[in-house]
Amino acid sequence: MTRLRVVAAQELRDLWLTGRGLPLILAYAVLLSVTSYLVASNRALNFLEQREAVGLTLQVGVGVAALLVLVVAADAISGERERGTLESLLLTPAPRWVLLAGKGLAAMSLWLVAYVVSVPYVWYLARGTGVLGRALVAGLGVGTLIVLFLCSLGLAISTVTGSNRVALSVSFFLLLAAFFPTQLPTAAQSGGVADVLLRVDPVTAGLHYLSELVVRGRPAGEDLGWLVGPIVLAVAAAAAACTVGARMSLRPGRRA
Amino acid sequence: MPPAIACTGLSKSYGPRQAVQPLELEVEPGTLLGFLGPNGAGKTSVIRILTTILTPDAGAFTVAGVPHDRPAEIRRRVGVLPESAGYAEGQTGEQVLTFFARLYGQSGTQASATARELLDLVGLAERARTLVAGYSRGMRQRLGIARALVNRPEVVFLDEPTLGLDPAGQRQVLQVIGGIARQRGSTVVLSTHLLAEVEEVCDRVVILNAGRVVADGGIDEVARVAAAPRQGRVRLPADSVAAGLRVLSASPEVARIARSEARDEIVVELREGLTPAEAGPRILRALLDADLPVLAVELDRGRLSDAFLTLTADT
Numbered sequence: 074m075t076r077l078r079v080v081a082a083q084e085l086r087d088l089w090l091t092g093r094g095l096p097l098i099l100a101y102a103v104l105l106s107v108t109s110y111l112v113a114s115n116r117a118l119n120f121l122e123q124r125e126a127v128g129l130t131l132q133v134g135v136g137v138a139a140l141l142v143l144v145v146a147a148d149a150i151s152g153e154r155e156r157g158t159l160e161s162l163l164l165t166p167a168p169r170w171v172l173l174a175g176k177g178l179a180a181m182s183l184w185l186v187a188y189v190v191s192v193p194y195v196w197y198l199a200r201g202t203g204v205l206g207r208a209l210v211a212g213l214g215v216g217t218l219i220v221l222f223l224c225s226l227g228l229a230i231s232t233v234t235g236s237n238r239v240a241l242s243v244s245f246f247l248l249l250a251a252f253f254p255t256q257l258p259t260a261a262q263s264g265g266v267a268d269v270l271l272r273v274d275p276v277t278a279g280l281h282y283l284s285e286l287v288v289r290g291r292p293a294g295e296d297l298g299w300l301v302g303p304i305v306l307a308v309a310a311a312a313a314a315c316t317v318g319a320r321m322s323l324r325p326g327r328r329a
Numbered sequence: 330m331p332p333a334i335a336c337t338g339l340s341k342s343y344g345p346r347q348a349v350q351p352l353e354l355e356v357e358p359g360t361l362l363g364f365l366g367p368n369g370a371g372k373t374s375v376i377r378i379l380t381t382i383l384t385p386d387a388g389a390f391t392v393a394g395v396p397h398d399r400p401a402e403i404r405r406r407v408g409v410l411p412e413s414a415g416y417a418e419g420q421t422g423e424q425v426l427t428f429f430a431r432l433y434g435q436s437g438t439q440a441s442a443t444a445r446e447l448l449d450l451v452g453l454a455e456r457a458r459t460l461v462a463g464y465s466r467g468m469r470q471r472l473g474i475a476r477a478l479v480n481r482p483e484v485v486f487l488d489e490p491t492l493g494l495d496p497a498g499q500r501q502v503l504q505v506i507g508g509i510a511r512q513r514g515s516t517v518v519l520s521t522h523l524l525a526e527v528e529e530v531c532d533r534v535v536i537l538n539a540g541r542v543v544a545d546g547g548i549d550e551v552a553r554v555a556a557a558p559r560q561g562r563v564r565l566p567a568d569s570v571a572a573g574l575r576v577l578s579a580s581p582e583v584a585r586i587a588r589s590e591a592r593d594e595i596v597v598e599l600r601e602g603l604t605p606a607e608a609g610p611r612i613l614r615a616l617l618d619a620d621l622p623v624l625a626v627e628l629d630r631g632r633l634s635d636a637f638l639t640l641t642a643d644t
Binding site for chain 2: 075076079080083087090091092156157158160161162163164165166167168322323
């Protein structure tokens with residue numbers, strides 16, 4: 074575990090002191106400010122109910138943070154490969170899954186910081202609604218599951234692809250695919266197959282649960298079934314990423 | 330004591346191209362081995378196999394006495410300056426070395442001490458807290474060598490450590506490499522294109538061509554195997570040159586003689602297969618036996634470059 078801590082600490086320093094962490098979070102804060110302003114304005118015009126404004130802001134926060142984490146995760150190994158820094162890491166006795174997990178932890182830190190940044194916005198929009206507590210708790214839980222799933226996916230893709238550009242493109246495509254069911258017309262979201270799809274996709278299932286809890290005010294335990302997909306897939310994706318990471322090589326496709 | 334490196338039947342292919350032909354190699358501990366070959370000869374592939382970055386298609390090897398089926402243990406005992414040694418530009422030299430020392434299991438305090446010691450060894454102590462982004466190419470190479478030493482390795486692999494350096498940078502890096510073998514007692518495998526480097530610092534040379542060892546031995550020995558005929562000059566007083574020509578033309582060590590433009594000098598070409606070390610004393614003895622007052626006998630040393638070009642001529 075010491076090596077995991079060493080790798081994670083190094084990656085955190087790289088991300089936050091000299092890397093893209095701060096600019097990405099700054100952009101995130103600007104985007105959340107604009108979104109919050111727009112939903113607050115709409116609420117004043119009675120276009121959006123106050124709870125809906127909170128739910129929407131949370132969903133945007135989770136979605137954008139997931140994108141940021143995915144970008145960092147997809148660059149984690151393929152970026153090292155392109156910069157010529159991977160070989161030196163592979164030459165150390167540190168297990169390869171540890172290298173991957175350390176990078177994953179650093180990428181996940183973006184989500185935690187993004188979540189903290191989103192708290193004041195949610196607090197402002199949720200004043201007087203009584204949903205602040207559950208919105209923050211559910212947002213953290215659901216967001217962590219979705220982000221863990223996408224981060225693991227990004228890391229695995231980054232490990233097996235030869236170029237950074239391909240890793241980023243494939244990851245971005247998968248992110249869009251994961252969000253796609255949320256954009257389906259309401260009519261298309263009903264029925265057996267659609268229901269399975271919505272429940273299996275961690276993004277749609279997680280955001281649905283969040284919406285039921287925050288916007289409709291349903292009890293937390295009532296829709297827990299919607300979290301089965303996100304929990305199972307987040308854990309499975311993390312395990313798959315570690316398995317793929319253990320076989321990490323200098324050139325993807327060549328055994329090492 | 331087990332050999333520092335021992336491999337038998339090691340081979341590696343990339344698709345239809347065989348990068349490493351079945352390779353047999355044994356290197357004694359403490360050797361400074363020059364690993365030569367033209368581009369694409371398979372040097373980097375061999376180094377990557379021996380450092381467990383690549384898996385061979387066939388064959389077996391041990392490094393520092395550890396068999397190839399224990400790659401993590403091999404990695405613990407070797408140090409490597411890879412061909413493409415990149416660095417995190419936002420870290421200082423000290424941070425780079427401390428991080429790697431910690432990956433080898435050293436505590437924070439030990440790792441810091443190791444980093445300072447190695448930066449001093451490679452002459453970067455004063456730039457320890459400078460970002461790597463501000464390092465010259467030579468400084469980066471020296472930092473890479475320091476990184477290869479953080480675990481006090483028994484075997485050090487250096488892949489093109491002087492590539493792209495100016496003569497002063499090459500000189501500094503070579504001094505560091507010589508020091509690794511002498512002071513630390515490590516076995517060093519130096520892969521390079523620069524033959525002068527090998528002649529200067531190495532005890533033994535292996536020439537690889539098209540994935541196959543085409544020469545292996547001491548530098549003089551390898552040079553003798555394939556080198557062009559050696560030349561030399563014998564200086565005598567001007568009135569003894571004619572007698573000298575007679576003696577040398579009868580000498581079995583000499584293939585050809587010619588009078589130099591300098592009045593007191595004879596140019597000799599040695600018989601093929603003879604080294605200067607073998608021929609020099611015999612020529613001198615023949616001249617002295619003829620009562621000739623010899624002023625000097627200078628024989629060209631066998632040149633590794635000749636051997637290299639001859640042995641790799643078909644690529």
